[in-house]
Amino acid sequence: MATRREIKSEAVARVDAERAARRERKAELEAMTPEDRKVAKAEDKQRAKDAEKAAKAERKERRSTMTRGERREDKRRERVYRKVSHRPRRAVGWGVTGVAVVAIGALAAPWVSDLTRLTSMEFDTETAEGVAARENAAVVSENVADEGIVLLKNEDAVLPLAEPRINVFSFESFNLRLGGGGSGGSNLSTAPTLYEAMDQVGVEYNSELYATMEDAGAESVSGSSNGFVQIVGSLVGGDESAEPEPDYLTDDVLAQAQEFSDTAMIVVGNDGVEGSDMTAEQLRLVDNQIALLDVVTEHFDDVVVVVNSGNQMELGFLDEYPQIKSALWIGTPGPQGAVSLAKVLNGDVNPSGHLTDTYAYDVTSAPSTETFGDFTYDNADRGFLNYNEGIYVGYRYYETRYVDDEAGYDAAVQYPFGHGLSYTDFTWDAADPVVTDEEISVDVDVTNDGDVAGKDVVQVYFSAPYTPGGIEKSAIELAGYAKTSMLEPGDSETVTVTFDTRDMASWDSENGGGYLLEAGDYVISVSNDVHDAVAEFTTEVGEDVRYDTDADTGESLENRFEYAEGDLTYLSRDDWEGTYPDADDMDFTASDEVLERMDPTIEPAEGEAPTTGADNGLMFADLEGLDYDDPAWDLFLDQLTLDEQIQIFSQGAYLTAEVERLGVPSAVLLDSPAGLNSLFSSIEAASYPTEIVIASTWNDDLAYAVGESVGTEANAYDVQGWYAPGMNLHRSAFGGRDFEYYSEDPVISGQMAAGMVNGAQDQGVLTFIKHFALNDQEVNARTGLNVFVDEQAFREVYLQPFEIAVKDSDPTGAMSSFINIGGSWAGGNEQLLQEVLRGEWGFDGVVSTDAVLGGWMDPALAVRNGNDLMLAPFAHTTIDATEEAYDEDPVGVGEGLRDRVHTALYAVLSTSATD
Structure with missing residues (x-):
């Protein structure tokens, strides 16, 4: 199997050759008369269409004889090729729009006026109320970061640190990703670095190792970039990790580190920014990160990895190195995230977060990835995207695809949705659910049987009966959840999870819409995560129940988006292989109906304006307190x-x-x-x-x-x-x-x-x-x-x-x-x-x-x-x-x-x- 570097090199060579051919053809066209050039361009366009059609057919034929692994590698080559060939287009959107708008604004009065209006907003943030609000926000942010960190693994109880001393490796550790970029970002310029946070909470880091990384080029930078600048930067920037080759870790440096502490920590992660998406490569370790892991695990038996990413990364390496005993997911934890991480390291905080996504060994194994990306029509200037996976998103796919195949599931999923460990142990005693026609309620007694205080999360799921060929249903779905208060060792608390019975119903598109609760056995699971039930209960629905009106408004429920389904094949658990999405099956021609919806004809209304x-002598203030429908x-x-x-x-x-x-x-x-x-x-x-x-x-x-x-x-x-x-x-x-x-x-x-x-x-x-x-x-x-x-x-x-x-x-x-x-x-x-x-x-x-x-x-x-x-x-x-x-x-x-x-x-x- 080819390496990532080899595949990327092949793609670059292929794109370079194509661009060279285009340049050569462009020179040939420029040498022609206008009439000949017009004819030649038309012929070129037709040849390109024919070639693409033939290539598509050839790819489909070639893949029909491949194994699944060979097909996956072949598709991977095509994705990398598309990424390389389309790279200049990444600037389309915010980048081009912003630059064009600003340029025009400098020349045209209306644009200047609009821009001046927006930039005229001023905010007095130094009032006593403003200062107090920010001080309170810092507390709230830290509380969230404390509870949002997820303990992924913790073999031999490496965490919390027995002695508050640790070697921190990786250039990534100098700049934790505390937030995302764009309009969803925020000002993180005053946030403490990881090293400042460790000083603050009393975790000693190896200052000589820190100095070595600084000498090698590592540095902390401010997180104060404007959101618009972040968007443009993401669109035109690179996607490589900041980690260099670890040749700065000489034998002397590593010997000093071993003497300082038996424990080492490495930070890995990536950036998410509005305006551009991730690739599979960005969600995997790069070669230099792997080299760093090789060096560190060769010299330390107790290694902690911190996953600093708002996207699911491929974390199979956590299993491949036996020296990696502990792993923490911190996401993008905000301005106090480094402080919360340091407190988790020394045990001041017992992690109680749980994942809200499935972590698969291979991020491309999700069916949604097959049709994720840059697809544009041949006959219209617009992109399109097909959700061929239907309802099978995230755990709905993995839990259903492998419902009777535990070995297959274990090979596909590393950390299930809802996964999260603790420094203490909890036991649960779940009572039989109370089931009525309107709602289902489950009481769970949670007891802290461990040695330290902590919080736990009770998750409740349901599994609905499925008829092959009938309404598509996930093998399991989240129904509700509850989090305990802080439980001291030996303490117990009863939490209650309640959800509507009709939440277990499925949308019935085939019969005009509305929700159908089908007759049969429904399993209620009280679980640590989506895959690991602590207790299961079965309740029977004796006959079909149809919900044709909204429970709260009484409004009629019916299919309203049939036109959005397109002429697509949607993934079905009745035929995984036959309905699995394939980008090669996409139709790049917009139908007449779609073209009409893109540019609808609107008939003028009749009557009087x-x-x-x-x-009428009214001012806006006169409406104060009046209902919306007041005359x-x-x-x-x-x-x-x-x-x-x-x-x-x-x-x-x-x-x-x-x-x-x-x-x-x-x-x-x-x-x-x-x-x-x-x-x-x-x-x-x-x-x-x-x-x-x-x-x-x-x-x-x-x-x-x-x-x-x-x-x-x-x-x-x-x-x-x-x-x-x-x-x-x-x-x-x-x-x-x-x-x-x-x-x-x-x-x-x-x-x-x-x-x-x-x-x-x-x-x-x-x-x-x-x-x-x-x-x-x-x-x-x-x-x-x-x-x-x-x-x-x-x-x-x-x-x-x-x-x-x-x-x-x-x-x-x-x-x-x-x-x-x-x-x-x-x-x-x-x-x-x-x-x-x-x-x-x-x-x-x-x-x-x-x-x-x-x-x-x-x-x-x-x-x-x-x-x-x-x-x-x-x-x-x-x-x-x-x-x-x-x-x-x-x-x-x-x-x-x-x-x-x-x-x-x-x-x-x-x-x-x-x-």
């Missing part, structure tokens, strides 16, 4: 001119439009889930662990504390809204913003989001749950991306976290995504925003777009179909487009504008902007 510019709102809305309505709708980015004559104030809306952040203005704000670490605490109270802390700080800075939390899923390990999202599982994602939303909104701050929906990949997202998914997977996996958050926290806002669902943009999608979000779920808040970066984010669609604010940093183009749409359809756009402005102003009225 709404009243504008009336004089006074109609009188007030009549007073707004058309221009004012278009400005309110179009200027929704970070600083909403003011209407001074009517007393309508601006509201300030800022990113990010890891702390208040502005891409355009300077703000000194607190930072928090990223959402993956928050979720890894499995502690809803800590999620609430984060939201509460952000809300308190927002009030101190006169900030009214928060673009958070991020709620998309870890469809694969490759997602560039996986650090910014909670999990591969919708239940823990929804519950954690609800906690954060409740915390912030209890402080009167608008929250925007995002990105609604299917924004699970960065590549092509900002240049238009059509996603195809079957409705069952859409409902049960990708929409469920949003549904949980809407119903458990009543968020005041939502942010629609860049994504085109089956070709129909989410921000102008009637089924998504009006029928499901506002209809089925009863959401009554304000909807904003994500940053308006492309023509597919059409304000004419948004205004008609329920998207209230356009997050357009350069709003004059959206204003122009909305004016044009109004001229073409004054009734339809006029009525839509009135509804959009009504919703947006109702939200603003609930904030401190009116104080």
